[in-house]
Amino acid sequence: MQTVTPFDTGKHHICIDFLLIDNTGTRHDCFGVVDTGAPRTEFSDAFLVHAGLIASVESDISIQPGLQTQKHDTLVLPSVVICGQSLKDFPVMVSRFDEGWGIGALIGLDFFRRFRVTIDYERGNLICEPYVVA
């Protein structure tokens, strides 16, 4: 099914709400940035702790000079809803984000390559439609 997700065209990047569904089936809402330059989707370790999907964040993990995220683990998320599209067992990188970014995820091409995607800047809409399997 085609979905239409609005975004604020005045922002520096395309920022959207998304849902992470934990192991009890409970929904956790957060804000994420669409990053079509990222091959893999990254989730904030703090957000994953909040949702109970990882136990804690190692205290010695910090963002290294020259980088702006610090990937330190991988995780298969039970279920996510991004742009109104539900994905089960979605593998992501677990990363330390700068808290000033104010986001819970960088949504990369591993999500978007599953869909026909239209970015309509005039209307401020991100349109996603799954490919039809022949």
Next chain:
Amino acid sequence: MESEKLTWEDMQERYPNEWLVIVDYETDETGRFLCGVVKRHSADMDEAAMPPMVGTRTAFRYTGESTFRGLRSHANRHAL
């Protein structure tokens, strides 16, 4: 604990540059956050994240202006 339901704009005004854990929240039909009850808040992301809220429907959000400018920090002087 707060019990008053606030709009996102109210939250930004009342808790500037803070991470919020919000319960009893509402979204529009596209999933865009509208309003809710602030359960806890902190300027520190990790402090706001703890303890985990397993089994409780929550929104985890930052009220400040995002400083994210992309991942090419070495091109900072040339980035828009």
